Amino acid sequence: MEQLIFAGEVFLNGLMTGVMYALVALGFVLIFKASGVFNYAQGVLALFAALTLVGIQKGQVPFADLINAVFGSRLEQFGWTVPAALAIVLAALVMVLLAFLIETLILQHLVGQAPIILFMATIGLAYFLEGLGDVMWGANIKALDVGLPQGISDGIEQVTAGWFGYGYFIDRLDIWATIIAAALVCALVLFSQYTRQGRAMRAVADDHQAALSVGISLRFIWVMVWSIAGFVALVAGIMWGTKSGVQFSLSLIALKALPVLMLGGFTSIPGAIVGGLIIGVGEKLFEFFIGPMVGGATENWFAYVLALLFLVFRPQGLFGERIIERV
Amino acid sequence: MLYREAGDFKTSYREDGQTFPIRLDRWGYYAVLAVAFGIVPFLINDYWASAVLVPFLIYAVAAMGLNILTGYAGQVSLGTGGFMAVGAYAVYKLMTAFPEVNIVLHILLAGGITAIVGMVFGLPSLRIKGFYLAVATLAAQFFLVWLFNKVPWFYNYSASGQITAPERTLLGYAITGPASSAAVKYLVCLCFAVVLAWVARNLTRGTLGRKWMAIRDMDIAAEIIGVNPLTAKLSAFAVSSFFVGIAGALLFAVYLGAAEVGEAFGINKSFLVLFMIIIGGLGSVFGSFAGAAFMVLLPVLLKNLLVGGFGWPTNLAAHIELMIVGGLIILFLIVEPHGLARLWRLAKEKLRLWPFPH
DSSP states (O other): OHHHHHHHHHHHHHHHHHHHHHHHHHHHHHHHHHHOOOOTTHHHHHHHHHHHHHHHHHTBOTTHHHHHHHHOOOOOBOSOOOOHHHHHHHHHHHHHHHHHHHHHHTGGGGTTOOHHHHHHHHHHHHHHHHHHHHHHHOSSOBOOOSSOOOSBOHHHHHHHHHHHSSOOOOBHHHHHHHHHHHHHHHHHHHHHHHSHHHHHHHHHHHOHHHHHHTTOOHHHHHHHHHHHHHHHHHHHHHHHHHHHOBSGGGGGHHHHHHHHHHHHOTTOHHHHHHHHHHHHHHHHHHHHHTHHHHTSOTHHHHHHHHHHHHHHHOTTOSSOOOOOOOO | OOOOSTTOOOOSHHHHTOSOOSHHHHHHHHHHHHIIIIIHHHHOOHHHIIIIIHHHHHHHHHHHHHIIIIIISOOOOSOHHHHHHHHHHHHHHHHHHOTTSOHHHHHHHHHHHHHHHHHHHHGGGGTOOHHHHHHHHHHHHHHHHHHHHHOGGGGTTOTTSOEEOOOOEETTEEOSSTTOOHHHHHHHHHHHHHHHHHHHHHHHTSHHHHHHHHHHHOHHHHHHTTOOHHHHHHHHHHHHHHHHHHHHHHIIIIIISEEOHHHHSSHHHHHHHHHHHHHHOTTOHHHHHHHHHHHHHHHHHHHIIIIIISOOOHHHHHHHHHHHHHHHHHHHHHHOTTHHHHHHHHHHHHHHHTTOOO
């Protein structure tokens, strides 16, 4: 019984982690659907967004290290701080600009290449952005605080203590992250279902050429999709950055999102969410029950093996489009 | 002017099908081999061996392995780092368990063990294709690294969790351990690279290679014309993993000497080898060597330029280096998505017509 109560807590925590995974996976799905690009750089985008946000908020001079190294100056801070809300807006603008640059400088020149080439290009992009983020804002670990509530949630602890005689430890940040992620998903679904641009986006996802022939601008849609993905990355970056500081390991959440994608299917938004929840809960429960027997730290690979086993039975994932092959 | 096939008369099918049909190419190839075996070992010093030549040869073997799987058989793999770790740990266990057996045999056996592991992780390729498979091979990467980290038997219960290569000799020369000299290390790696390149070239132009290419181009069509996807895909995984395992064994035993699995064989290694074959050229043995040379030389050059030339702090230089590597990869993909091998081929075609282009 004790075990079950603990497992309940692990389950809830897993659910919330799952939402975070789903958030990153969403960025992947959006880009893959609209442009067929498997965007490995999504995790680094989140890191870059979070770094930019912190940098703007703290009033850091961008490229300070580089400027100092070249000119021998001692620049570091502008000496002001920017309010969180404004900083988020500015960071979002930077992400839009980045999306535009990615489209003009990279994707445009790679139209019609094999998917593996595009995938490799995004790995190159990931390296580039990782370096750029560090050069721009410095590589030290930064604390990110945009005013999200943190710490244990007293309400839940008291309620669960009343029920089971054991208070669940749930971080308020996780609860807020879940709410924000859910809101973001709803907004995205509404956007893609009911607005002109959203419809155009789905049309492009369906068939590039048909979309072009009815007068949809591919370039605009791609910039838009990458901007949205950048924005999703920003949100993910804020959540993860608040939780564990803005540092290199933030970009590794992309690797966590990949099995989510496999499980849910590369082309399905609901798939990304359900997949994220399954993986989040699955890996936490596995670590809780089986982990101690095999030496722990199973979270690194459990998601992948689960997704792998699942794919053997259903190669297109849970909600992916059925793969039809013709000779 | 000199570079012509005219006048080079082939009198048998064997001659017609040889790897270097043009005489100058053939001579160039023998000349490179002669320099590599006869001259370089006498000139080599520690810096050149450890910074450039030895890693180049080892990564060339790994790149050939991945090229067989990805370039010839069309199965994208991101698990190279994990398979290299299998080779490294296999050779470590063999070296410490049977110290009297020849080290070369150990390295080959390590390749064989990696081939078996590779086949097991290749099984899903029969059901999963494309990006799903690429991501699925990450399962191998993470699982294997975790396994070598968490099961103490693999690192002989050493306190640091590291593996350290004991000294082993071949013909009286130490080739592993701290006493080994630069020239010996270089020669050992060179022998493996040359022999394996010969194997790769001849496998890929024979029946097996044609089966792989048929599977790559369209697996359903290949199945219909009688290529068994089970044997073709699994053999590709096996041969590829054999190469990658040997590269991992050499990297650990000869080059690094001591290794910690997460650091030496992490996911970055998988990407590094993938970059090599993309930049070098998919489906080309020459491309594997060219890509390995490029990716090994680039960081050395950049480091010399930024830290040595401009005097920038090392951490800043490291970040700039990341940016440049990333940027160059993108540039390369835009300018020549088929890699250095294609550029080489184009250059040769031009040269054949030069100086009379009509």
